[in-house]
Amino acid sequence: MENHNSRxxxxxxxxxxxxxxxxxxxxxxxxxxxxxxxxxxxxxxxTAAGVGTIGLVDDDVVSLSNLQRQVLYTTNDVGRAKAAVAxxxxxxxxxxxxxxxxxxxxxxxxxxxxxxxYDVIIDCTDNFAARYLINDACVLLNxxxxxxxxxxxxxxxxxxxxxxxQGNKANYRHLFATPPDPLEVADCNxxxxxxxxxGIIGLMQATEVxxxxxxxxxxxxxxLMTFSILNYDxxxxxxxxDESANTxxxxxxxxxxxxxxxxxxxxxxxxxxELDANNFxxxxxxxxxxxxxxxxxxxxxxxxxxxxxxxxxxxxxKIPEIEANNxxxxxxxxxxxxxxxxxxxxxxGNTKNISHLQRGIIALQEKYNE
Amino acid sequence: xxxxxxxxxxxxxxxxxxxxxxxxDTASLQQALRDKFPALAEKKYAIAVNKILVTDxxxxxxxxxxxxxxPYSGG
Numbered sequence: 001m002e003n004h005n006s007r008x009x010x011x012x013x014x015x016x017x018x019x020x021x022x023x024x025x026x027x028x029x030x031x032x033x034x035x036x037x038x039x040x041x042x043x044x045x046x047t048a049a050g051v052g053t054i055g056l057v058d059d060d061v062v063s064l065s066n067l068q069r070q071v072l073y074t075t076n077d078v079g080r081a082k083a084a085v086a087x088x089x090x091x092x093x094x095x096x097x098x099x100x101x102x103x104x105x106x107x108x109x110x111x112x113x114x115x116x117x118y119d120v121i122i123d124c125t126d127n128f129a130a131r132y133l134i135n136d137a138c139v140l141l142n143x144x145x146x147x148x149x150x151x152x153x154x155x156x157x158x159x160x161x162x163x164x165x166q167g168n169k170a171n172y173r174h175l176f177a178t179p180p181d182p183l184e185v186a187d188c189n190x191x192x193x194x195x196x197x198x199g200i201i202g203l204m205q206a207t208e209v210x211x212x213x214x215x216x217x218x219x220x221x222x223x224l225m226t227f228s229i230l231n232y233d234x235x236x237x238x239x240x241x242d243e244s245a246n247t248x249x250x251x252x253x254x255x256x257x258x259x260x261x262x263x264x265x266x267x268x269x270x271x272x273x274e275l276d277a278n279n280f281x282x283x284x285x286x287x288x289x290x291x292x293x294x295x296x297x298x299x300x301x302x303x304x305x306x307x308x309x310x311x312x313x314x315x316x317x318k319i320p321e322i323e324a325n326n327x328x329x330x331x332x333x334x335x336x337x338x339x340x341x342x343x344x345x346x347x348x349g350n351t352k353n354i355s356h357l358q359r360g361i362i363a364l365q366e367k368y369n370e
Numbered sequence: 371x372x373x374x375x376x377x378x379x380x381x382x383x384x385x386x387x388x389x390x391x392x393x394x395d396t397a398s399l400q401q402a403l404r405d406k407f408p409a410l411a412e413k414k415y416a417i418a419v420n421k422i423l424v425t426d427x428x429x430x431x432x433x434x435x436x437x438x439x440x441p442y443s444g445g
Contacts (some may be wrong), residue, residue: 038445126445149442198403237418
């Protein structure tokens with residue numbers, strides 16, 4: 001037994017917790033998808049708490065604008081893969097547990113195999129395509145899903161796919177059966193987020209994980225909490241699972257794997273060509289080509305190739321000035337450049353070649369760091 | 371029926387955090403909100419009546435509280 005490990009002394013002495021609950025944590029396998037604002041606190045506290053096996057998945061690299069809220073990383077880590085940096089630091093924090101680190105994007109081809117190996121899945125992602133994908137995969141595999149999401153000064157926390165005493169088992173589709181229109185959705189880049197918010201919401205997710213594994217306290221099964229950090233108001237609603245929402249979920253693994261969640265969530269658009277970092281760098285110097293940075297003027301890092309900076313907010317009025325037949329768009333993460341592509345597509349149809357850099361400057365930084 | 375509305379996130383940016391609307395059921399309430407705030411037509415949000423999620427149309431009674439909760443994706 002590990003109950004001589006003084007690392008967990010405060011758990012052993014805790015009423016209703018003790019060595020028994022600690023052993024349940026040691027036996028548990030959890031998967032944290034996304035090692036960003038939510039993922040950092042979740043990973044740090046579950047590692048410290050002694051969860052026996054922690055899988056972490058992230059395809060991103062650390063950028064300077066992450067550090068305001070992603071406190072697992074330091075300035076020296078900028079440009080490095082989050083999966084590698086996080087695994088190293090977490091293992092230093094607690095060498096007694098197993099950390100499985102995956103530097104990759106979760107998609108419909110790999111999600112089921114990845115998730116199948118774990119007992120509890122924690123959604124710490126930052127986009128709807130990933131959130132619907134993870135939700136549906138957890139429903140198919142019957143895995144508990146700890147959901148967390150933030151917007152500016154508010155966050156949402158829920159525990160999905162766990163039955164209550166009446167057999168009621170809600171998932172994200174019961175709240176929002178289908179994804180919102182991508183043009184209606186702001187991300188952290190555009191909407192901003194107070195740095196402490198994902199810290200608080202992530203810790204609430206970590207708390208739900210510990211409660212679910214150990215049986216201590218009441219888990220937020222079939223509930224959605226909305227929490228405001230402006231006045232600490234929390235608003236908890238009950239979700240009654242009704243079967244109709246589940247009709248949107250792929251019926252089996254084969255259908256799931258054939259589902260394009262990026263398309264479902266409008267994160268890819270027919271008519272706007274997607275370029276990876278290599279393709280992008282090859283195409284930007286071709287003749288009759290204009291490269292447009294649609295980020296705001298002050299955003300960093302600046303690109304080290306010739307481009308024109310037209311922020312997305314000002315793009316519509318500048319469209320008539322674009323003469324080149326090949327238009328290549330980029331931004332920080334690939335979201336705004338896709339929206340810009342949609343605007344240009346409306347104007348030019350297929351009279352011009354419109355393409356954008358998938359995953360934005362982040363993808364280029366990764367390539368430079370290889 | 372006087373219905374108290376509590377809005378969150380991007381919905382609150384359109385409607386304000388709290389308001390009172392006259393409506394008989396959740397469908398007519400949504401219509402009244404769209405009439406008052408056309409920008410809501412494009413928005414997706416979940417509805418809870420007295421803190422219970424509703425998906426079908428539900429009859430409302432005086433002083434019910436209806437919450438409008440948009441999906442958040444940030445992380």
